Every structure is written in C-alpha cells, then in structure tokens.
Amino acid sequence: MISLTTRLTLLFILVSVAIFTALGFLIQHSIGHHFEIQDYSELDDKLRVTANIVTNLQSRNALPAVESVIKNSVVDHDSIVIKIASSAGDSLFSASAIALPYDTDTLLQAPGKPQRLEWHEGDVEYRGVAMALPRSQPDGQQLIISAAMETTRHTTFMHQFAQKLLGLMLVATMLSALLGWWVSRQGLSPLRAMESKAKSVTAKRLDQRLPVESVPVELAALAIELNSMLDRLEESFNRLTHFSSDIAHELRTPISNLMTQTQVSLSHQRSVDEYRDVLASNLEELDRLSRMISDMLFLAKAEHNLDLPSREHFMLEFEIVKLFDFYEALAEERNLSMRMQGGGELKGDRIMVDRAISNLLSNAIRHTPDGGCIDVEIVPKPGELRVHIRNTGAAIPPKELPYLFDRFYRCDQSRCHSNHEGTGLGLSITQAIVKAHSGRIDVHSDADATCFTLSFPV
Numbered sequence: 458m459i460s461l462t463t464r465l466t467l468l469f470i471l472v473s474v475a476i477f478t479a480l481g482f483l484i485q486h487s488i489g490h491h492f493e494i495q496d497y498s499e500l501d502d503k504l505r506v507t508a509n510i511v512t513n514l515q516s517r518n519a520l521p522a523v524e525s526v527i528k529n530s531v532v533d534h535d536s537i538v539i540k541i542a543s544s545a546g547d548s549l550f551s552a553s554a555i556a557l558p559y560d561t562d563t564l565l566q567a568p569g570k571p572q573r574l575e576w577h578e579g580d581v582e583y584r585g586v587a588m589a590l591p592r593s594q595p596d597g598q599q600l601i602i603s604a605a606m607e608t609t610r611h612t613t614f615m616h617q618f619a620q621k622l623l624g625l626m627l628v629a630t631m632l633s634a635l636l637g638w639w640v641s642r643q644g645l646s647p648l649r650a651m652e653s654k655a656k657s658v659t660a661k662r663l664d665q666r667l668p669v670e671s672v673p674v675e676l677a678a679l680a681i682e683l684n685s686m687l688d689r690l691e692e693s694f695n696r697l698t699h700f701s702s703d704i705a706h707e708l709r710t711p712i713s714n715l716m717t718q719t720q721v722s723l724s725h726q727r728s729v730d731e732y733r734d735v736l737a738s739n740l741e742e743l744d745r746l747s748r749m750i751s752d753m754l755f756l757a758k759a760e761h762n763l764d765l766p767s768r769e770h771f772m773l774e775f776e777i778v779k780l781f782d783f784y785e786a787l788a789e790e791r792n793l794s795m796r797m798q799g800g801g802e803l804k805g806d807r808i809m810v811d812r813a814i815s816n817l818l819s820n821a822i823r824h825t826p827d828g829g830c831i832d833v834e835i836v837p838k839p840g841e842l843r844v845h846i847r848n849t850g851a852a853i854p855p856k857e858l859p860y861l862f863d864r865f866y867r868c869d870q871s872r873c874h875s876n877h878e879g880t881g882l883g884l885s886i887t888q889a890i891v892k893a894h895s896g897r898i899d900v901h902s903d904a905d906a907t908c909f910t911l912s913f914p915v
Contacts, residue, residue: 538551583606792827829849862887
C-alpha cells in the first residue's frame with residue numbers, strides 16, 4: 458500500500474510536469490512566433506522599398522536601371538534576396554537562384570496585396586513574401602516582386618533551445634519532487650503526532666487523548682471523534698473492571714456463607730432437624746445466587762440490544778393492580794399505603810414491563826419508612842405514556858443519583874427500612890427493560906419523597 462506522503466509527492470510531480478510542459482510549449486511557441494513576426498517584418502520592409510523603387514523607375518521609363526538601383530539601395534542583408542519578374546515569367550532582377558513558389562494567378566488577381574510563403578529545399582528552410590504591382594508594363598504585363606530569406610538558423614536555435622529547456626525541466630521536476638516530499642512530510646507531521654499519541658494508549662493508560670488544538674482544522678474533527686471513541690472505550694473498560702470486581706465481591710459472600718455453614722455442620726454429628734435447618738439456609742443462599750446469575754444473564758443480553766419476546770397491547774393500570782395485590786401483604790406488615798391513579802394503554806412485552814415496575818415497587822417498599830405512602834400515577838402525554846412511582850422517605854443524596862442505575866450499586870443502607878437486601882441489579886434491569894421499549898427512566902429525590910418516572914412511547 459502506497460503511503461500518503463508518496464501519493465502526495467507523486468501528485469506534486471505530476472502537477473509540476475504538467476505545468477513545466479505547458480510552460481515549455483508556450484515559451485517555444487512565443488519564440489517561434491517572435492522569429493516569424495521579425496522575419497516577415499524585415500521581408501515586408503524590403504518588399505515595400507523595392508516596390509517604391511520599381512514604381513518610380515516605371516514612371517520614368519528607367520526599368521533597365523533597376524538592377525543597379527536595387528543593389529545600391531535594397532540588398533544590405535546577406536540573408537534576404539530580392540527578385541523582380543514579369544507576369545510572363547521573365548526575370549528583370551534576381552539576387553539569388555532561390556525560386557519562390559508563389560501562385561502567379563492569385564497575386565495578379567489582388568495586386569498590391571502581399572502573399573506570405575514558407576517552404577524548404579532539402580534541409581534548408583525559407584520564408585518569403587511576393588506581391589504583384591498594380592501598374593502594367595507597356596506590353597500589358599504586370600511586375601511581381603518577391604523577397605525571401607533563409608530561416609534554417611532559427612530552426613537550429615529552437616532545437617538547441619528545446620534541448621536546454623528539457624534539461625531545465627528535468628532538473629526543476631527533480632527539485633519539485635524533493636520539495637513535494639518535504640512539504641508532504643511536514644504537512645502530515647500532525648498525523649504522525651496523532652499516531653505517536655495513539656500508540657501510547659494502552660489498557661492501563663486509557664486517559665491519553667489526541668491533541669486537538671495543535672492539529673490542522675481538517676484533522677480537528679477526526680481528533681475529536683477519536684477522543685470521543687477513547688472516552689467511550691475508557692468508560693466501557695472502567696465499567697467492565699468495576700463489574701468484574703463487583704461480581705466477584707457479590708458472589709464471594711453467598712459462597713463463603715455456604716462453605717462456612719457446610720463446614721460447621723460437618724464438624725460434628727448433628728440431628729436431622731439441624732441438618733434440615735442448614736440445608737434450608739443453604740437453599741436461601743443458592744436461591745440468591747440463582748437470581749443473581751439470571752439477572753446478570755439478562756443484563757448481558759441487554760448490552761447487545763435486547764429483543765422483546767413479544768409485543769401486545771395491554772392496559773397498564775390492570776398490571777399495576779396485580780402487582781399491588783402481590784405486595785399487599787408486605788405493605789400491610791409495615792403499615793404502608795399504596796395508591797394508584799390514571800391509566801393508559803401500552804404496547805410491549807407485558808412480563809418485562811411487569812418486572813420493571815415490580816423492581817421499582819420492591820425498591821419503594823424497602824426504602825419507605827413504616828406508615829409511609831407509595832403512589833403510582835399513570836399520565837398519558839402526547840406521543841408517550843408516563844408512569845410516576847413516588848414513595849415517601851429520606852432523600853437520595855445528589856451525589857448518588859448518577860450511579861443509581863449502575864450494576865451492584867447500593868445507596869446508603871440507613872435509608873433502607875427492610876431487612877431484605879437486594880442484589881443491586883434491580884434498577885439496572887429496569888433501565889434495560891425501559892430502553893428495550895425505546896423509553897427512558899428518570900429519578901428525582903428531595904426531602905419529601907423520591908420519584909421514579911418511566912416514559913414509554915405510544
């Protein structure tokens with residue numbers, strides 16, 4: 458795979474070659490055009506001077522003296538030759554054996570209008586102009602004046618110039634390649650800095666972040682997104698680390714209890730009733746372990762987009778009434794009053810919604826002081842159905858609110874008014890169920906009451 462620096466360098470070379478080539482053609486064309494203009498300007502001057510001389514000699518009937526006059530007045534340039542001929546082809550004056558390939562008929566049809574010519578004889582190149590004079594000879598013939606010059610020296614110069622220009626282009630291209638490589642390497646230095654910073658990110662150093670302020674604007678968005686990804690990875694890694702330590706701590710207690718009770722019961726001979734009590738105690742611990750493992754499996758599924766087993770329409774108030782009946786005995790034991798108002802239809806998994814609300818009711822009973830009150834209110838809203846579960850009791854400290862839905866997190870035990878201790882997974886499960894229904898859960902706590910709010914889309 459070609460590196461980005463190499464790609465940019467190659468593109469820089471291609472652009473340079475294209476520019477130098479176009480510039481070389483432009484220079485050559487400009488120089489060649491300059492020579493052409495210069496040559497035709499000299500030829501036009503000689504042609505015009507010769508035409509004036511011939512015209513004056515015609516008016517004085519002194520054409521026989523044309524050769525001496527032209528030699529004395531016009532032929533002062535070694536490379537320019539002058540010829541004067543009649544329309545019949547008779548030569549009145551010729552300074553060279555060069556024959557201009559002009560078209561006699563075209564010249565005679567437009568007297569006074571020069572005709573420009575370019576031709577070559579072997580390796581020798583020529584330029585010339587020819588023009589027919591408007592005044593006729595006494596015999597009715599017209600005179601044709603032509604001037605020509607050899608331009609082989611221009612071609613030789615252009616060839617030599619092209620070779621030198623090609624050499625300069627090659628040198629300039631090599632310098633451009635080196636410059637392009639240096640510029641590309643300097644321009645991509647922020648990427649190397651990001652690479653170096655990314656290499657320093659390890660499982661033990663997830664707090665490293667890419668520098669956003671020191672990178673170009675084009676890379677700032679990428680650095681921000683990578684930093685956000687690192688934030689998510691660090692959060693997930695910390696959550697996984699805490700979860701591992703928490704689960705080890707949670708499993709250690711019941712297993713330790715089981716081992717201790719079993720060792721004590723086996724230390725000496727006991728009666729059947731004593732063994733029965735030990736087995737009953739072990740069964741409670743095993744039941745707690747079973748519930749904990751089931752809850753963890755449920756949360757593991759929730760981490761990978763929990764799918765609802767079924768969807769059905771049901772009246773939420775009927776489900777809450779059944780949950781009230783289930784917790785009625787426990788509430789009466791502590792003189793707690795449970796009230797419900799409102800109602801609404803919800804579409805979702807009935808069993809999962811029952812479990813979510815049951816967790817909140819169980820939580821409320823555990824943290825409500827004797828003689829307190831638990832209120833459940835179902836409030837239909839545009840586009841959603843809200844369920845408020847409010848219980849009286851001590852306020853949850855604000856610093857603990859952000860962690861309520863973390864796994865195995867338990868608030869201050871002084872708020873608990875029940876001997877039953879949960880696994881610390883109830884609120885996490887409730888949150889997972891609500892999210893599986895595309896809803897959300899919020900909590901608010903003050904000195905008077907604590908209220909959990911479930912919002913389900915309808």
